[in-house]
Amino acid sequence: MKENVYVILKQSISEPISINPDLCIGCNKCIEVCQVDIFIPNPEKKNPPIVVYPEECWYCGSCVDDCPKQGAIKLNPLLMNLVHWKKKNGNKE
Amino acid sequence: MKEVFFNKIKWPYPIKWNEEKEFTTDILILGGGIAGCWAAIAAAKKGVNVILLEKGATIRSGAGGSGCDHWESAATNPCSRISPEELTIAMIKDHDYYNNGISHYIECREGYDRLLDLEKMGGKIRDTEDDFKGAEFRDEKTKLLFAYDYENKFTLRVWGTTFKPALYKECKRRGIQIFDRTMATSLLTENGKQGGKVVGATGINTRTGEFYFFKAKATILCMARPARIWLFSPGLPGISEFRPPQCVGDGHAIGWKAGVEFTMMEKSVRGQWSGERSFPPYGTGNTHNTWYACSMVDANGKKIPWIDRDGNILKNVSQRYRPAPGQKFFLKGGGESDFHLYDYQGPDILPIDVLLEKSYKLPFYADLPSMPEHERKAIWGLMVGQEGKSKIPILEEYNLKRFDPKKDLIQSYGEGWMSSSFLPRERQLFGLPGGILNDWELKTNLEGLYAAGDQLFASDCNGHAAATGYYAGRHAASYAMNSSEPILFYQQIESEKNRIYSLVNRSDVIGWKEFNMHITRIMQNYCGEIKSKELLNIGLKMLEDMENNEVPKLCARNPHELMRSLEVLNIHTNAQLIIHSCLARKASSKHLHFIRSDYPEMDPPNWHKFITIKLQNNKVKIGEIPIDYYGPLKDNYEFYNRDYLKGEN
Numbered sequence: 001m002k003e004n005v006y007v008i009l010k011q012s013i014s015e016p017i018s019i020n021p022d023l024c025i026g027c028n029k030c031i032e033v034c035q036v037d038i039f040i041p042n043p044e045k046k047n048p049p050i051v052v053y054p055e056e057c058w059y060c061g062s063c064v065d066d067c068p069k070q071g072a073i074k075l076n077p078l079l080m081n082l083v084h085w086k087k088k089n090g091n092k093e
Numbered sequence: 094m095k096e097v098f099f100n101k102i103k104w105p106y107p108i109k110w111n112e113e114k115e116f117t118t119d120i121l122i123l124g125g126g127i128a129g130c131w132a133a134i135a136a137a138k139k140g141v142n143v144i145l146l147e148k149g150a151t152i153r154s155g156a157g158g159s160g161c162d163h164w165e166s167a168a169t170n171p172c173s174r175i176s177p178e179e180l181t182i183a184m185i186k187d188h189d190y191y192n193n194g195i196s197h198y199i200e201c202r203e204g205y206d207r208l209l210d211l212e213k214m215g216g217k218i219r220d221t222e223d224d225f226k227g228a229e230f231r232d233e234k235t236k237l238l239f240a241y242d243y244e245n246k247f248t249l250r251v252w253g254t255t256f257k258p259a260l261y262k263e264c265k266r267r268g269i270q271i272f273d274r275t276m277a278t279s280l281l282t283e284n285g286k287q288g289g290k291v292v293g294a295t296g297i298n299t300r301t302g303e304f305y306f307f308k309a310k311a312t313i314l315c316m317a318r319p320a321r322i323w324l325f326s327p328g329l330p331g332i333s334e335f336r337p338p339q340c341v342g343d344g345h346a347i348g349w350k351a352g353v354e355f356t357m358m359e360k361s362v363r364g365q366w367s368g369e370r371s372f373p374p375y376g377t378g379n380t381h382n383t384w385y386a387c388s389m390v391d392a393n394g395k396k397i398p399w400i401d402r403d404g405n406i407l408k409n410v411s412q413r414y415r416p417a418p419g420q421k422f423f424l425k426g427g428g429e430s431d432f433h434l435y436d437y438q439g440p441d442i443l444p445i446d447v448l449l450e451k452s453y454k455l456p457f458y459a460d461l462p463s464m465p466e467h468e469r470k471a472i473w474g475l476m477v478g479q480e481g482k483s484k485i486p487i488l489e490e491y492n493l494k495r496f497d498p499k500k501d502l503i504q505s506y507g508e509g510w511m512s513s514s515f516l517p518r519e520r521q522l523f524g525l526p527g528g529i530l531n532d533w534e535l536k537t538n539l540e541g542l543y544a545a546g547d548q549l550f551a552s553d554c555n556g557h558a559a560a561t562g563y564y565a566g567r568h569a570a571s572y573a574m575n576s577s578e579p580i581l582f583y584q585q586i587e588s589e590k591n592r593i594y595s596l597v598n599r600s601d602v603i604g605w606k607e608f609n610m611h612i613t614r615i616m617q618n619y620c621g622e623i624k625s626k627e628l629l630n631i632g633l634k635m636l637e638d639m640e641n642n643e644v645p646k647l648c649a650r651n652p653h654e655l656m657r658s659l660e661v662l663n664i665h666t667n668a669q670l671i672i673h674s675c676l677a678r679k680a681s682s683k684h685l686h687f688i689r690s691d692y693p694e695m696d697p698p699n700w701h702k703f704i705t706i707k708l709q710n711n712k713v714k715i716g717e718i719p720i721d722y723y724g725p726l727k728d729n730y731e732f733y734n735r736d737y738l739k740g741e742n
Contacts, residue, residue: 032150033153034149035153037274037653055329056330056338056339057331058482059373060482060485061484066152075490080369084504085503085504086458088463088501
């Protein structure tokens with residue numbers, strides 16, 4: 001652990017996409033449907049693609065919608081976009 | 094997990110700087126969104142060769158690529174009770190005639206034809222599973238579902254996430270040559286002359302950097318409306334944006350430089366969505382569009398009244414989908430931001446300031462649990478599940494977080510459909526913005542060049558893009574079939590190639606994000622809500638100075654960055670087009686959201702006209718045309734579309 005500490009030279013404000021390496025089959029379908037082109041293929045074949053331009057994501061979810069392995073790729077909404085809701089029953093009508 | 098230094102990953106695609114390829118076609122389509130795909134299909138049906146260039150991925154590209162929850166103005170569907178003429182005239186009058194009579198008539202007349210085509214291609218347009226059987230917005234015979242005005246039935250609820258993949262498949266099936274990841278960078282003209290006949294275009298591969306040029310008998314501009322002019326979030330340019338962040342109006346910029354004529358480019362509205370400034374569209378409680386006509390309550394659960402155009406409180410949910418007594422039909426309701434004519438005004442909730450005066454307490458909530466079951470499922474399920482980009486980040490995400498539409502109240506964060514407030518100077522091209530001036534064939538002022546979708550002035554929506562795309566495609570194909578072989582002017586191609594590659598690997602650098610931010614600051618300061626000759630001229634001078642100071646430093650280190658850099662150059666061009674247009678209208682106008690402090694009189698009658706603008710010999714040329722230049726809608730449409738009316742493509 002102690003030796004794996006680096007300065008990351010370019011960081012994004014958000015991490016819009018998570019890929020589960022255990023489920024991803026490395027088919028690169030997400031790369032091909034992304035209209036903003038935020039992914040690149042992994043140099044190691046069959047491995048998950050790399051999100052190189054995370055900050056450009058439109059958050060459309062096409063990569064998730066078109067992924068052949070359910071759960072392999074996830075769109076992470078921005079934390080501050082968490083919307084408040086509450087149970088209706090707790091209110092006076 | 095592997096640690097990765099982003100700046101050290103080797104570029105994964107072969108680099109082909111300075112390599113070039115030439116292609117020849119009958120029809121060249123620039124932009125593979127909704128309009129572009131339909132244009133390609135229409136042209137291919139006529140039997141001509143078609144090449145389509147798309148900067149992203151045609152299968153999902155464009156603002157309508159990932160979804161679309163309703164289809165507007167389908168006046169010819171079998172259940173509609175209003176005619177295309179009535180509907181178009183209503184849309185024109187509702188915007189005080191600052192609207193595109195031709196393109197919206199095409200939308201009203203042919204939009205439903207395109208839906209039927211989509212169904213044949215595998216798109217879903219009706220409730221075949223009977224999920225909404227018995228709903229008052231369902232026609233039991235056709236199984237079509239309607240939105241807004243349930244009596245007149247001209248807006249349909251659709252399953253738009255199925256549309257783009259179906260269109261893409263159809264393009265492939267028809268042998269259309271699709272160049273994905275290819276950005277169009279300039280139009281080619283006869284003898285390289287500005288204003289000359291268009292004979293093709295240049296493009297760049299956004300992964301390899303390879304340069305392409307295309308020779309075409311006819312070209313169709315199908316790209317986006319300008320964006321990122323006043324508002325740009327460098328950290329999160331795409332989040333919460335209504336349209337994709339790379340849809341910046343490349344087509345406007347390359348058209349302008351080629352001599353294409355525009356109109357209404359002086360119109361901009363106060364920002365509605367941008368970057369991290371708002372919540373994602375339709376992700377919060379509201380009453381608009383996708384969420385029309387959801388019940389709302391205040392912080393204490395007190396019901397917020399819905400009213401008709403006369404201020405009468407509506408007694409039940411069903412009345413929100415009906416015209417007022419004595420009204421034939423209504424256009425839209427529920428927090429529309431423009432100014433509506435009484436004739437076409439739809440139901441709405443009371444304005445927020447009135448509600449606060451009446452002691453309603455913030456925050457307000459959308460009350461899905463109190464909605465009738467069919468209406469609740471139509472909003473949370475069908476509509477939020479099918480709209481532009483709400484399926485995954487809203488519907489599925491909130492469901493995962495256990496949002497229960499039967500039990501939960503979801504908060505509203507702003508007036509109407511908005512979830513944020515913008516300053517008067519923070520503007521956008523939203524609603525019905527300016528764009529390319531078109532004739533009855535959707536031809537531009539340049540021979541061989543057509544336009545469709547969001548590139549047309551006063552454009553909006555998926556149905557409009559589809560109908561005008563198809564229409565431009567068939568007219569361009571007819572033209573191409575009778576036109577001579579185009580001749581390329583190679584000097585023009587060489588000069589474009591030099592312009593593009595000059596951006597690569599410069600040492601003295603400015604990145605595309607900083608460049609974009611600089612433009613937005615200038616536009617906010619000098620082309621904000623209140624405009625004047627003095628302010629606009631300073632802004633224009635600052636933009637022109639960028640040409641000498643910053644443009645030569647704009648740098649790209651790989652083909653992706655090259656695309657982004659070329660985009661901000663287009664934004665820079667579009668900003669100048671907008672300022673020139675603002676200088677040309679020497680009068681204020683309510684419907685154009687246009688205030689000139691030096692010409693404060695609002696809508697003087699002698700300025701009730703379209704101001705046109707184009708480049709001629711690199712000088713700005715201003716003109717004007719009557720506000721109803723398109724003439725009688727039905728007669729002109731039928732004159733120009735005899736083949737289509739006879740059942741040909």
